[in-house]
Amino acid sequence: MPDGKPAGVRCVHLDANNACELFGLPSRPRFCIELRPEPEMCGEDSTHALSYLANLEEITR
Ligand code: SF4
Structure with a gap:
């Protein structure tokens, strides 16, 4: 994402x-x-984290 990741857009x-496919790279x-x-x-689970x-x-949009 050469122009950065816009808010609300899933990272490619x-x-x-x-x-993350880039973890460690x-x-x-x-x-x-x-x-x-x-x-x-x-939080306690992914539901909290995603929220x-x-x-x-x-x-920040
Ligand atoms: S950690 Fe990886 S998947 Fe998450 S925003 Fe950064 S590059 Fe994208």
Whole structure:
């Protein structure tokens, strides 16, 4: 995504299991490497995490 990932758009590097295809590779964006998830972000399950991310994307759209 040479122009960056717009809010609300699924990253092209997410695979079918919602794993990053660039994990561990030098081509992974710096922002993604430096992001340190906090318990507030992850919650107890993926439903919480995806809802949290959706809210972040909405308020930064
Ligand atoms: S970590 Fe970054 S590059 Fe990897 S899937 Fe998520 S947004 Fe895309």
